[in-house]
Amino acid sequence: MPHAVLLLLLLGATLTVQAQVAVNYGNIGDYGEAVAEAALGGGHLIVEGLPAEFLEARARLSQDLLNKCSEAVFGFHDETKRTLALYAGEASQVPSCLHLTDLRPVDTLMREVAQSLAGLLDETIFRQNVDMAVTLEGGQQLQSLSEVISVDGGRHHLDHWNVYTIPNETTALRNYQDEQDEQVEMHADMGLFLILSLPPDDKSLYFEEGAVSIPDDGDALVVIFGEALRAWLAPGVHTVAARHRVIIPSSSESEPRVVFGRMMMAPPTALNAAGEAYQQFFMAPQAFQSRRILSQCAAGQVYCWLRCMTPPEGCPAENAVCWDFRKMDLCDMTPGKMQPNCALK
Numbered sequence: 001m002p003h004a005v006l007l008l009l010l011l012g013a014t015l016t017v018q019a020q021v022a023v024n025y026g027n028i029g030d031y032g033e034a035v036a037e038a039a040l041g042g043g044h045l046i047v048e049g050l051p052a053e054f055l056e057a058r059a060r061l062s063q064d065l066l067n068k069c070s071e072a073v074f075g076f077h078d079e080t081k082r083t084l085a086l087y088a089g090e091a092s093q094v095p096s097c098l099h100l101t102d103l104r105p106v107d108t109l110m111r112e113v114a115q116s117l118a119g120l121l122d123e124t125i126f127r128q129n130v131d132m133a134v135t136l137e138g139g140q141q142l143q144s145l146s147e148v149i150s151v152d153g154g155r156h157h158l159d160h161w162n163v164y165t166i167p168n169e170t171t172a173l174r175n176y177q178d179e180q181d182e183q184v185e186m187h188a189d190m191g192l193f194l195i196l197s198l199p200p201d202d203k204s205l206y207f208e209e210g211a212v213s214i215p216d217d218g219d220a221l222v223v224i225f226g227e228a229l230r231a232w233l234a235p236g237v238h239t240v241a242a243r244h245r246v247i248i249p250s251s252s253e254s255e256p257r258v259v260f261g262r263m264m265m266a267p268p269t270a271l272n273a274a275g276e277a278y279q280q281f282f283m284a285p286q287a288f289q290s291r292r293i294l295s296q297c298a299a300g301q302v303y304c305w306l307r308c309m310t311p312p313e314g315c316p317a318e319n320a321v322c323w324d325f326r327k328m329d330l331c332d333m334t335p336g337k338m339q340p341n342c343a344l345k
Contacts, residue, residue: 020212021045025109028116035117036124039225043188043242044207047113047221054109055218057102058197062258065163069097110195110262111154113221117193118145118264131236135271142270145233149192149264157264158191164204164246164257188241189226190282191263192233196222199257207244228265232272232281304331304344311344320344 021038023031026049038045122144126132134142142148149156186208196205200218203211214220227241246259268279304322311320322331323345331342 022048024049025051025113028113029120032120032124035120038223039121039125039229039239040237041240042207042209043240044212044222044224044244046212047223048215048219050109050219050221051105053105057105058218058260060102061098061106061161061260062199064097064099064102065161065258066256069163106197106260113195113223114149114154114157114193114262114264115146117223118149122146125237125239126234131273132234133273134233134266136267137269145192145229148233148266148270151267151270156267157262160261160263162246162257162259162261164259186243186245188243189224189263190228191226191265192228193226193264194224195262195264196224197260198222199255199259202257204247204257205244206247207242226263228278228281232276232278233266235274304342315344 021034021042021044023034023045025047028047035045126145132143132145134148136142136151142151186206198205198212198214198218198220200214201216202214202218205212205222212222214222224242224244225239230237230239230241265282266278268277268282270278272278272281311317321344322342323329324331324342325345
């Protein structure tokens with residue numbers, strides 16, 4: 001029964017989200033109440049009115065990812081999903097297939113949106129929350145979301161470009177258990193919030209209340225609030241961590257999809273008001289997942305920081321190592337540590 005789960009979901013969950021909160025990029029500062037409503041209500045919103053420079057750069061990057069990129073790739077073993085993970089602020093980790101001239105306008109807009117949203121939340125729902133104190137490793141005290149995401153020049157976020165392609169005939173013949181293992185279940189992210197840039201006319205992102213519909217010109221970002229905002233940074237404010245999933249289209253007429261995401265995070269060693277380190281909170285649900293994945297890596301793949309990764313072209317699996325490209329050393333696989341810089345080398 002190939003792709004039974006996908007077909008049922010595609011047929012049974014086609015309702016487009018009706019109560020989607022939307023704000024305009026050009027005057028985002030005027031939307032404090034709307035952003036607060038989204039954070040306390042559905043847990044997600046859309047940012048519209050994006051500049052042409054961003055849309056054009058994103059289109060070029062998407063084409064490069066589809067046609068030129070083969071490095072630093074990991075994902076599902078049937079190749080329906082490939083991911084390039086880029087830790088912010090580390091230019092040495094940007095694959096050579098992506099041009100910095102295109103990455104810069106994308107990075108600039110993401111930073112502006114993140115800072116604007118954080119500022120609006122600080123001015124509204126977090127204004128009087130006394131439990132939001134964050135202590136950095138050196139003892140510095142932070143009192144706002146804006147300060148938390150600005151530490152070290154704002155480099156504590158996780159960027160990822162995902163390339164989803166149409167399942168091929170081999171994929172269609174996979175057994176049901178493999179299909180269950182490969183699909184991402186409905187989940188809430190462990191970051192503070194996630195900013196997603198989806199392809200034009202995309203309808204593959206699902207929240208519990210239905211699918212999100214992206215305009216034909218791609219002029220929209222989707223913002224999804226995460227568990228860290230609700231349970232780590234400000235447990236006294238009842239924000240909603242929106243559960244969501246991406247469904248890979250099974251139609252042979254579907255085009256490959258390129259999704260860019262930026263997850264805003266706190267510094268790994270930052271302590272919240274209760275004394276819990278951010279990396280401890282972020283990694284808490286991953287212990288079981290890492291053990292499960294470790295036992296399920298396909299032939300020719302190697303386990304490396306919560307992923308089954310395919311070694312670089314020309315590198316046999318037995319010669320591949322899990323490498324920290326930020327520290328230029330072997331990846332520290334100690335349980336409970338965040339290592340988004342790690343990939344196979």
